[in-house]
Amino acid sequence: MKLYPKLKPALLALSLLFFYSLQATAQYPGMAAFRAQQARQIANQQMNTLMDMQMRMNMNRNWKSYAGEGGRYRLTLKDSTTTKVTSWMFHDSVLRKNFLVYEDDEFAASDSVHHFKKIYPDQTINITALTYDDIGGDVPNYGVPTDTGWIFRMISGPITVYAGSANYLMFIDEPTLIGGIHQDFASSEIIGIRNNDGPIEKLTKENLLKIIAIDPKAVKLLDKKGMYEAVKKYNKDSEKTAKK
Secondary structure, three states: OOOOHHHHHHHHHHHHHHHHHHHHHHHOOOHHHHHHHHHHHHHHHHHHHHHHHHHHHHHHHOHHHHOOOOEEEEEEEOOOOEEEEEEOOEEEOOOOEEEEEEEOOOOOOOOHHHHEEEEOHHHEEEEEEEEEOOOOOEEEEEEEEOOOOEEEEEEOOOEEEEEOOOOHHHHOOOOOEEOOEEOOOOOOOEEEEEEOOOOEEOOOHHHHHHHHOOOHHHHHHHHHOOHHHHHHHHHHHHHHHHHO
């Protein structure tokens, strides 16, 4: 399998991680074995991330092959017309923008020039992602276009979290321990965070810490379990305080 140049350093790092974990196991049984197990678990998680990156690159290159698959969206275009699209969120590496794929049934699929149409964010006024509830009804998740894609409000509260995928939250809404590692926000998916009515900022541990510093329990969770749990805790505590 041919690897992208940017992925090779990451794979080298994973190989070194495995090597040193094996060295530690040989020299220090017990605690070293535990740390070696942790290293393998982290490496497995990172390998899954690399495989996901590889898959996304392949989808972006061959986007026509994946037309008709993915999430369901309702778009309001700049001419005020609405259209429904089932598509993955693809990325145009030349324009550096995300796009959705609309299939125009007035043209045969063999007429790929006219049948497959890209819809970019600057062609739209708004977007609604449609997911299913427990009984098969539509649950709307409203989003807005930006210069490079669409953003969806994933978590609301004193801290609002925006993601580039309306379905992202379903994968971490009930975090579990996978291989002993707690799931957390994926920086590649989160567009930014917003403190009340302030500006949208990049999601980093430092930016989040500036917001939650007044809540020691949230800060503790940030260090122990990650940003997702810290945001949930801070929002919950802030709402309780507001009700008093």
